[in-house]
Amino acid sequence: MASGLSEPHLLEQVGAVARRSVIRTIRQRGLLVFPILFPLILFAINGSALSAATRIPGFPPVSYRAFLLAVPFMQGALFVAVTAGVDLARDIESGFFNRLAMTPVRASAMLAGQMGGPLLVAAIQSVIYLLVGIATGVGIASGVGGALVLLVLSVLIAFGFAGVGTLLALRFGSGEAVQAMFPLLFVTLFLSSSSLPRNLLKVSWFHFVATYNPASYLIEGIRSLVISGWDARALALGFGFAVAILVLTIGLSSLAMKNRLQRS
C-alpha cells in the first residue's frame, strides 16, 4: 500500500458518503416530484373534502386546512423513509455496498453519510409544505419563530423515519421489501389524530390506537405550532417522540449495519 495513507477521520468519511448521497438526490430531481406532490394533492383534497368536520361540536376553532397542515409533513417523512431505504437496498443488491465495505469506512460513517440525500429532501419538502400552507391561507399561530421550530421538528421526524427505511434495507437487503412496507407505514398515519382531534375520535378502539400511536404526538406537535401557538406540552411530546424514534431507529440501524458489514 502507498505510504502516506492513514485511516481517514470519521467526519471525512461521513462527508464523502454524504456527498455521494446528495449528488444522487440532486441528479435524480425528477424522482422528488411525486413524493413532494402527493402529500400536497391529499392536502388539497382532504382539506376541502373534510371541511365539514369543523362543524363537529368540539372541533377547534380553526379552518380544517390549518388543522390538516401537519399531515403532509408526516407523509413527506414517510417518502423520505422509503427513499433512504430503497437507495441503500439498491447499493446492497448491486454490490456497491461491498465496494465501500472493502475500504476502512466505519459503520457509523456509512450510516450517517447515507442520510445526506434524504435529509436534504426532508428539508426542501418541509419548506415547500409550509409555504403552500401559508399560500392557501393558513396562518402560523406561533409566528416566524414557530415556523422555524416547525421545520426543525419536521426534519427531525424525517430523520427518524429515514432510520426506519435504513433498518428495513439492512435487514432485508431488498428495495422491494422496503417498498412493500411503505403502505403499512402510510396506513399507520391514518390510525392517529391525523384527521380529527383525539378527543373527537368516537370509536373506542380507534381512540385507543391513536392514543398509543406515536404518530399522533408527532402530528400534534407540528399542529400545535400552526393552530395553538406555543403549547409546551404538545411540543415536548412531539420532540420527545421524534427524538425517541430517532434514537431507536438509528440505534437499531447501527447494529444492523455492523451485522451486514460483518467484516473481521
Add this chain to the structure above:
Amino acid sequence: MSAAPAIEVENLVREFKKGPRAVDGIDLAVEPGEIYGFLGPNGAGKSTTVLMLTTLLPPTSGRASVGGYDIVRDGAHVRASIGAALQEAALDVILTGREHLMLQGTLQGIPRADRARRAQELLDRVGLSEAADRRVGGYSGGMKRRLDLALALVHEPRILFLDEPTTGLDLQSRTALWAEVDRLAHEDGITVFLTTQYLEEADALADRVGIIDHGRIVAEDTPENLKAEIGHPTVEVRPADVSLGEGFASALEGFGKQVRGEDGSIAVQLPGGEAQLAEVVRALDAAGLHVASLHLHQPSLDDVFLAKTGRKLEGSSEEAEEPVEAPSGRGRRGRRRG
C-alpha cells in the same frame, strides 16, 4: 530465503445453512508477483473463495492469510493490503468515473492534496480520461470493468483480486484488460488472484492455475505442466448416427481412455500422439461406422478438467444451486456464484 506467500490458504471451508459446502477444504499458496488463475465452472466455489479471502464472508473453518495477515483476526489490515474487482462491477450509475475515484480515494485515506492527481493517473492508465466526467450509467461494459479495476488500484494495493473480470466483455475489451493485468503483475509486481471460467483467459494470463470443482481443487500447476500431464492429444468423434455410440466405443477400444459427451460424441486419448489419428479413421472405417465430424485436439485446460472430473469445463452448466450469501450471511437474490 524465499519470501512468504502473498496468499496462503489452509483447509478453507465455507458451508451454507441449506446446501452443500461451497468451498470444501482448499489449500493453496500464491507467490508475490504471481498471477494465479482460479478456474472452474459456475457454482464451483470460485467467488465464494474470493469473498472469504477479501474478508467479506467469514470462513466456516480453516485459515488463510493475505498479505501476511489472517483474514479472520486481521481483517482491517487485509483490506488495506488488497484491491478487489468482484463479480459485479458494483458501480453507482449516477456518479461519474472521476467521482467514483474521488470517493474511493477519500475512504481509502488518500490525502486530500493527492486525490485528484491519483484519480487522473488511474483514469489515464485505464483509458477513461475522456469519459471521466460522464455518468457511469452511460459507460459500456468494458468501460465499467476498467473503472472497476481503477477503483481497486486507488490505494496501490500489493495484492489484487479479480473475480471473473472479463465475463460479458467483447473480445477487444477482454484483450485490453488482459494486457493491463499482465502489466500490473509483471511490471508492477502486484500479486493477482484471478477467477475465471474461460480457459483461454487462464491459459493466456496465469502463471499458475488452480482448477476448482465442487468446492475442491482438483489440479494445480502451471498451464503447461497441467496440459503436459494429460500429455496426449485427443480425438473427438461425433457419430453420424448417435444410436450407434456403443459400436463406436467398441471400435475405439484399442486406443486410449474414452469419455462420452452428453451430445453423443466420444473423446478418446491418443497415447501414440497425432500419428494415431489415421489408425482411428481406419478402425472406424473397418467397422463400417460413419462419422459426422472428427476433431483433433491438442491438450487444453478443458481436457485437464475433463480428465480430472469426467466433465468438460466449457459449456458445463453447473446445476449445483450454490446458495450465495451476502457478507452479512443473508442470501443475495437469485445470483449463482462460482
Add this chain to the structure above:
Amino acid sequence: MRRFASVTQGVAWRSIHNTIKTPSVLVPSILFPLFFLAAFAGGLSKIAQVPSFHYRAGYTAFQFVFVFLQSSAFGGVFTGFAVARDFDSGFARRLLLSAPNRGGIIAGYTIGAALRWLLTGTVVTIAALIAGMNVDGSGIQLIGLLGIGLVVNLVAALWAIGTAMFLRTEQAGAVIQMPVFVIVFLAPIYVPLNLLTGWIHAVAKYNPATVVLEAGRGLFDASPVKVALAFIVLAAGAAVMAAWARRGLASAERAG
C-alpha cells in the same frame, strides 16, 4: 369465437393460478381496503354528528360502500401492474405470439381481475359486518351494488391493461394508478356531496365517480338514487376503456 374463449380461459386461468400459488400478492389488495375501512369508519365516525349528514345505515356503512368500490377500482389497477410485469419479463410477447385471438388476452386479464376482487370484496364485507355495520338494502339492491362493483372493476382493469400495454414496463405503475386515485378521491368519500364546499364540491359534482358512489350508497341503505345513471356512466366508461385497451394491444403488437 372458440379461439377467443380458449385464449380468455387460458389467460384467466394463469392469472388465478398465479394468485393461488403466491397468495402474498393478494395481501396488499386485501389489507389496504381493510385499513381504509378501519381508519375512515373508525377515525371519522364523528362526521355523522355533523348537521345535514343523513345516512340511515350509519357512518360505517357509508364508508363501507366507498371502500368496497375503491377496492374494486384498485383491484383493476393491480391487474395493470401484472400486465406491465409480464411485458418486462417477456412473457407478454409469448402470449402475443401464441394467442390465436389476441382480444382474448384482454378478456382473460379482466376476468382474472374480477375473480380476485370478488375475494377481496368478500373479505372487506365480512370485516365490516363484524364491525357491526348495518345493512339496510334488500337482496336485489345488494346484488345491484355488487354489479356496480364488478363494472367498476372492469373499467379500471381495462384502463390499467391498456395503459400497461402502451407503456410495456413496470415503471408504468404510477401512470396507471394516479388518475384512478385522483378520480376516486375527488368524489364525496368522507361526507355526502351536500356537505362538500368550495372547489371540491364543484369538482365532485361533475365527477362520474360521484354518481357511481351515490348509487352504491343508495342501494346499500335501501334508498336507491341515480342507479340507472350510474350504470349508464359505467357502461360508457367500459366502452371507452375497452377501446383504450384495444388500442394498447395494437400498440404492443406493433412494437413486437
